[in-house]
Amino acid sequence: MRAGYATRLSRIAPYVFMAPAVLIMAGALLWPLAHSVWLSFHEWKLGTPQDAAVFTGLENYRILLGDPDTLTSLRVTLVFAFTVVTLEVALGVGLAILLERPIRGMNALRSIFIMPMMIAPIVVGLLWRYMYNEQFGPLAQLLLLFGVEESPPWLSSPDWALASVIIADVWQWTPFIFILALAALQSVPTSVVEAARMDGAQARQTVFYVKLPLILPVVIVAALLRLIDAFKVLEVIFIMTEGGPGLSTEILSMRIYKTAFEFQQLGRASALSNLLLLLVAAISVGLVLFNKLRERANESG
Amino acid sequence: MIHEKIAAGAVLAALALLPSAAAANPYQAYSGTTLVVSFPNHPHYDAVDRVLPEFTRETGIKVEVDKLQYTKMRDKQLLEMAKPRGDYDLVAYVVFSKTDFVAKDLIEPLAPYFLNPALADPDYDPGDLIDVYVENAGLVGGKKGYLPGPTAGLYGVPFGAETSVLAYRRDIFEKHNLQVPTTYDALLDVACRIPELEPGMGGLASRSQSGHQIIHAWLLHLAPLGGRIFDDHWNPIFNQAPGVQAAETLKQILACGPKGGAGQGFGGMKELFLQGKTAMFLDSTVVSGEVDDPNKSRIVGKVGWALHPTGIRRGSQTGGFGIAIPRNSQNKEAAFLLMQWLTSKAVDKKIALAGGSPNRKSTFADPAMQRQFPHFAVFGEALKYADADWRPLLPVWVGELKGMIGPRLSESIVGDAPIQATLDELARRTRQVMEREGFYTYQ
Numbered sequence: 062m063r064a065g066y067a068t069r070l071s072r073i074a075p076y077v078f079m080a081p082a083v084l085i086m087a088g089a090l091l092w093p094l095a096h097s098v099w100l101s102f103h104e105w106k107l108g109t110p111q112d113a114a115v116f117t118g119l120e121n122y123r124i125l126l127g128d129p130d131t132l133t134s135l136r137v138t139l140v141f142a143f144t145v146v147t148l149e150v151a152l153g154v155g156l157a158i159l160l161e162r163p164i165r166g167m168n169a170l171r172s173i174f175i176m177p178m179m180i181a182p183i184v185v186g187l188l189w190r191y192m193y194n195e196q197f198g199p200l201a202q203l204l205l206l207f208g209v210e211e212s213p214p215w216l217s218s219p220d221w222a223l224a225s226v227i228i229a230d231v232w233q234w235t236p237f238i239f240i241l242a243l244a245a246l247q248s249v250p251t252s253v254v255e256a257a258r259m260d261g262a263q264a265r266q267t268v269f270y271v272k273l274p275l276i277l278p279v280v281i282v283a284a285l286l287r288l289i290d291a292f293k294v295l296e297v298i299f300i301m302t303e304g305g306p307g308l309s310t311e312i313l314s315m316r317i318y319k320t321a322f323e324f325q326q327l328g329r330a331s332a333l334s335n336l337l338l339l340l341v342a343a344i345s346v347g348l349v350l351f352n353k354l355r356e357r358a359n360e361s362g
Numbered sequence: 363m364i365h366e367k368i369a370a371g372a373v374l375a376a377l378a379l380l381p382s383a384a385a386a387n388p389y390q391a392y393s394g395t396t397l398v399v400s401f402p403n404h405p406h407y408d409a410v411d412r413v414l415p416e417f418t419r420e421t422g423i424k425v426e427v428d429k430l431q432y433t434k435m436r437d438k439q440l441l442e443m444a445k446p447r448g449d450y451d452l453v454a455y456v457v458f459s460k461t462d463f464v465a466k467d468l469i470e471p472l473a474p475y476f477l478n479p480a481l482a483d484p485d486y487d488p489g490d491l492i493d494v495y496v497e498n499a500g501l502v503g504g505k506k507g508y509l510p511g512p513t514a515g516l517y518g519v520p521f522g523a524e525t526s527v528l529a530y531r532r533d534i535f536e537k538h539n540l541q542v543p544t545t546y547d548a549l550l551d552v553a554c555r556i557p558e559l560e561p562g563m564g565g566l567a568s569r570s571q572s573g574h575q576i577i578h579a580w581l582l583h584l585a586p587l588g589g590r591i592f593d594d595h596w597n598p599i600f601n602q603a604p605g606v607q608a609a610e611t612l613k614q615i616l617a618c619g620p621k622g623g624a625g626q627g628f629g630g631m632k633e634l635f636l637q638g639k640t641a642m643f644l645d646s647t648v649v650s651g652e653v654d655d656p657n658k659s660r661i662v663g664k665v666g667w668a669l670h671p672t673g674i675r676r677g678s679q680t681g682g683f684g685i686a687i688p689r690n691s692q693n694k695e696a697a698f699l700l701m702q703w704l705t706s707k708a709v710d711k712k713i714a715l716a717g718g719s720p721n722r723k724s725t726f727a728d729p730a731m732q733r734q735f736p737h738f739a740v741f742g743e744a745l746k747y748a749d750a751d752w753r754p755l756l757p758v759w760v761g762e763l764k765g766m767i768g769p770r771l772s773e774s775i776v777g778d779a780p781i782q783a784t785l786d787e788l789a790r791r792t793r794q795v796m797e798r799e800g801f802y803t804y805q
Contacts (some may be wrong), residue, residue, distance in 0.1 A: 074713065106438040106466070106761075107444070107661070108443065108444045108462070108463075108466045109444065111442065112712060116462075130766065130769070135800050166598060179776060188489045194622060194641065195621055196620070196621055196622040196634075201622075212621070212622070212624075213619075215624030216625055216775070217570075217622070217624035217776060218776065219773060219776065219777040220777075268404075293542075302572070303571070303572060303573060304572065304769065305572020305573060305625070306572045306625060306769075306772045306776045307572060307770065307772045307773030307776070307777055307779075308769045308770075309773075310778075319765055322437040322440075323573075323761065323764070323765040324761050324762045325440070325761040325762075326761075326762070
């Protein structure tokens with residue numbers, strides 16, 4: 062009898078211990094998500110009570126998918142996210158390989174390199190808006206020193222603005238990739254590198270055929286984290302361009318903000334948030350699957 | 363000695379019991395109250411900051427100011443006013459928010475307060491408030507929903523209201539013997555000659571930041587050039603000839619404007635003028651509070667003022683701010699007393715002296731004020747032509763339509779998208795939104 066009770070207790074115990082965490086997760090994560098889905102099927106205007114929300118079925122999704130501005134915003138988001146992540150990975154890994162070597166003053170250099178990442182995004186936005194100022198900004202002054210009197214319309218032209226905010230994002234977040242890639246490089250066993258050298262591999266070959274394949278899983282995870290972040294970035298663009306000129310820098314998170322606060326359509330903003338969530342989830346799952354397939358291929362190879 | 367103390371105590375007790383002693387001071391019942399007000403970061407409200415301590419000294423009512431950038435202020439106000447109990451007791455709002463706030467039942471009608479003899483000051487003189495400012499900032503429910511009319515009610519009082527005037531560099535105009543433009547043709551001519559005559563200087567500063575700012579700039583020219591957003595039955599007509607001409611005008615102004623002028627909001631545009639980078643400024647009167655402040659301006663004593671040039675008709679804008687009491691304020695009566703004090707004749711003059719925008723006829727007409735601010739004569743004249751219908755103050759305009767039109771307009775004016783085709787597409791989409799919102803129910 063006693064033994065049966067103990068068995069039952071030991072069977073229940075894990076669920077009892079897990080229950081608080083599960084409840085907190087459900088409350089903090091699933092409830093807002095469920096509310097967002099509920100809201101996306103309603104028309105609810107900002108500044109009115111929630112009981113004023115009217116059920117409209119799929120109307121919000123229909124309006125969004127038929128809206129050319131939303132589709133433009135989706136295109137801008139994809140261009141922004143994939144460009145910044147590609148540039149950040151290339152520069153971050155490149156810098157990590159360069160700065161991995163034991164050179165005097167390297168610790169100080171590494172500290173300087175990671176500083177942009179520690180600055181609040183709002184400050185980064187203000188900083189770059191000032192940098193790009195065509196009258197008084199440091200870039201305009203620098204160009205003047207080289208005899209260029211007409212500063213490019215960094216933020217005031219639809220042709221330049223997206224590139225300008227991409228530069229700001231790359232400046233801030235390359236250090237994130239750099240620091241993870243550097244840690245991964247430092248954890249590569251020296252015996253493997255030594256063995257490659259003894260086999261006659263040149264420095265370039267060691268990097269491309271030994272080190273990079275070994276740190277690739279870390280780089281993929283870092284790139285995935287950056288990609289998720291890049292889809293959600295708001296503050297820097299909000300401060301620098303507010304999505305303009307035109308819709309040239311209006312990424313989806315900016316459009317969600319405008320739909321909620323400017324257009325005052327909370328239901329439609331929720332629907333757009335859900336679409337963004339689906340998009341990010343699909344891309345993330347795709348990258349994780351790619352990584353697993355690659356690992357499996359390596360194992361079987 | 364004891365008798366004297368007893369007698370003094372009796373007198374004090376008797377005074378405290380007299381009803382007239384309490385009634386003589388409308389503020390007494392609210393002394394010690396703390397009011398939280400939502401104000402914009404704006405030159406008029408900077409001037410208000412300098413005057414507000416007097417209110418606390420006079421009344422014992424404390425005031426906490428929550429200041430935000432004016433286009434972002436509305437987001438926080440909406441969230442705050444939608445709560446059952448709000449933190450704000452008085453809100454300043456850009457005039458285009460008035461119908462939105464009333465439609466959502468977020469602000470108080472003011473008639474009950476002006477009817478309350480314990481609150482309303484008999485010397486307030488509402489007829490002295492500038493009529494077009496009251497129409498633009500305070501009246502809701504009249505013609506078109508936002509203009510005066512027999513069905514309109516008062517929900518706010520103008521405070522920091524503005525019209526448009528042309529500010530120009532007198533020294534530059536005199537140096538090159540230029541005529542102050544009175545028509546749009548002359549304005550564009552002078553604006554594009556200045557960069558040739560004064561290398562490094564732009565002709566006219568203008569807002570052009572994507573969104574609200576570029577729409578404001580376009581509308582500023584649309585009304586004088588004979589256009590409107592809607593006809594009287596809410597059909598979009600902004601893609602007709604005046605709309606295209608207003609966009610082309612703005613494009614030309616930017617092309618002849620100062621370096622770095624494209625993409626600026628109101629603050630950036632004002633700064634370009636104050637720093638001497640442009641010879642003209644055609645926008646809100648509020649800039650007058652800063653042009654002669656040596657801490658903010660490099661053009662002290664060099665600015666002349668003229669009326670907004672004429673296109674097909676003369677029409678200056680009406681904008682700026684009003685103040686209202688949120689429905690969910692916990693201190694409505696005290697908030698009304700602050701509203702009344704801030705917009706009284708005496709305080710209107712004090713705020714104008716501190717660099718703010720007057721909202722009363724008596725301030726403009728005061729000879730002492732006119733001596734100190736000679737431009738008041740031009741401003742008073744401009745108010746005669748102020749157009750309360752230069753933009754539609756509908757909730758749907760403030761929300762969805764402005765957000766839809768702003769970026770696309772920016773692509774045509776700052777970018778290279780064809781103007782007529784863009785406006786045609788926007789008119790078509792505007793019609794869809796208006797249809798969805800029920801504006802064509804009677805058609």
